[in-house]
Amino acid sequence: MFQHVDAYPGDPILTLNEDFQKDPRADKINLSIGIYFDDAGRLPVMAAVREAESALLSNIGPKPYLPMVGHAGYRQAVQALLFGAQHEAVQAGRIATVQTLGGSGALKVGADFIKRYFPASQVWVSDPTWDNHRAIFEGAGLQVNTYPYYDAATKGLKFDAMLAAIAALPAQSIVLLHACCHNPTGVDLSAAQWTQLVEVVKARQLLPFLDIAYQGFGDGIDEDAFALRALADAGVSFFVANSFSKSFSLYGERVGGLSVVCPDRRQAELVLGQMMSTVRRNYSSPPTHGALLVSRVLQSPELRQRWADELTAMRQRIQLMRQRLYDGVVARIADRSPAKDVRYFIDQRGMFSYTGVSPEQADALREQHGVYVLRSGRMCAAGLNADNVDRVAAAFAAVL
Numbered sequence: 001m002f003q004h005v006d007a008y009p010g011d012p013i014l015t016l017n018e019d020f021q022k023d024p025r026a027d028k029i030n031l032s033i034g035i036y037f038d039d040a041g042r043l044p045v046m047a048a049v050r051e052a053e054s055a056l057l058s059n060i061g062p063k064p065y066l067p068m069v070g071h072a073g074y075r076q077a078v079q080a081l082l083f084g085a086q087h088e089a090v091q092a093g094r095i096a097t098v099q100t101l102g103g104s105g106a107l108k109v110g111a112d113f114i115k116r117y118f119p120a121s122q123v124w125v126s127d128p129t130w131d132n133h134r135a136i137f138e139g140a141g142l143q144v145n146t147y148p149y150y151d152a153a154t155k156g157l158k159f160d161a162m163l164a165a166i167a168a169l170p171a172q173s174i175v176l177l178h179a180c181c182h183n184p185t186g187v188d189l190s191a192a193q194w195t196q197l198v199e200v201v202k203a204r205q206l207l208p209f210l211d212i213a214y215q216g217f218g219d220g221i222d223e224d225a226f227a228l229r230a231l232a233d234a235g236v237s238f239f240v241a242n243s244f245s246k247s248f249s250l251y252g253e254r255v256g257g258l259s260v261v262c263p264d265r266r267q268a269e270l271v272l273g274q275m276m277s278t279v280r281r282n283y284s285s286p287p288t289h290g291a292l293l294v295s296r297v298l299q300s301p302e303l304r305q306r307w308a309d310e311l312t313a314m315r316q317r318i319q320l321m322r323q324r325l326y327d328g329v330v331a332r333i334a335d336r337s338p339a340k341d342v343r344y345f346i347d348q349r350g351m352f353s354y355t356g357v358s359p360e361q362a363d364a365l366r367e368q369h370g371v372y373v374l375r376s377g378r379m380c381a382a383g384l385n386a387d388n389v390d391r392v393a394a395a396f397a398a399v400l
């Protein structure tokens with residue numbers, strides 16, 4: 001009956017992570033999947049989340065369906081976190097927000113909505129982008145193209161080429177943009193570059209789709225939302241997929257949101273209705289627990305502050321580990337000629353660095369040194385810690 005079904009080749013990220021789990025070596029190091037590990041190499045339970053969870057568990061109640069749009073307090077907390085509670089767009093009620101199954105669910109609901117209401121639009125994603133972006137939008141039946149983004153020569157941004165390509169797109173083209181902490185490159189636009197891009201997007205009447213999965217891992221919670229707020233200030237209509245997997249360390253609870261900033265409240269109501277319909281057709285309604293945790297933390301000033309402080313410490317730990325890795329590699333390759341520039345370990349931001357190692361070098365890192373990075377060369381800096389950073393530096397020095 002199912003003989004014709006294709007064998008699944010595995011996912012470049014999730015399957016490699018499963019291979020890591022199966023690897024029997026005690027000194028293996030996981031820099032593959034975009035997960036934040038603490039300095040002991042553990043996946044943390046954040047203090048504010050632990051407190052919110054114990055409060056919930058001391059008051060266990062029935063488990064009714066959430067509405068298709070999700071938990072009301074959660075949706076309000078998402079808008080306040082992304083745009084600021086006092087933002088005109090929030091106050092005017094012109095943002096439609098639904099709770100989704102993580103950021104992945106937000107992208108899927110958004111893609112299905114776009115296929116239905118912008119059927120002639122094509123999608124443009126950065127070159128490179130998160131592996132699953134193309135899969136989700138193509139899976140919704142949309143044509144996916146790329147715009148120039150990463151400059152392999154400088155290991156930085158090809159901004160002029162990116163802007164020119166986007167400026168040439170037809171009106172209502174969907175432009176997928178990483179709001180901060182670009183995955184896989186760790187290369188972001190500056191505030192000045194975002195301002196230029198917003199002008200082009202507005203003038204060309206494009207339809208941006210922002211993915212913010214790492215808010216707080218770049219420069220800070222509000223700083224990392226600069227692009228969203230600049231677009232909303234400019235009166236642009238756009239989509240935002242957000243995720244709390246990393247910033248709340250709630251990966252398995254599948255907590256995300258899809259927001260659509262609209263010109264006015266009436267259009268936001270129309271959009272919300274069809275987002276509900278799209279959720280119903282995909283999975284009917286979202287899960288409760290993760291949304292209760294996040295809304296409890298974000299709606300308590302004391303817990304929100306504790307969460308923000310811990311997220312700041314997580315960001316700073318990654319930055320420290322980037323510096324330690326850079327210093328360790330430079331010390332080991334100082335006598336090389338020609339000198340190899342590895343500044344990308346400290347210039348790139350957020351969780352990821354695009355190291356430029358070839359697939360074969362990535363294989364050597366894994367097979368000979370037990371260091372797992374993606375075959376694309378992406379390294380998750382959040383997997384580094386005081387115990388393993390010198391071994392990772394030695395491994396990179398050996399293969400570079």
Ligand SMILES: Cc1[nH+]cc(COP(=O)(O)O)c(/C=N/[C@@H](CC(=O)O)C(=O)O)c1O
Pocket residue numbers: 013014032033034035101102103104105130132183211213242243244245251255256
């Ligand atoms: C940019 C981006 N957007 C969305 C997601 C999905 O997150 P969710 O857990 O559905 O809220 C991820 C996850 N990225 C990491 C894990 C994965 O590939 O699923 C990663 O890049 O390793 C992203 O990196």
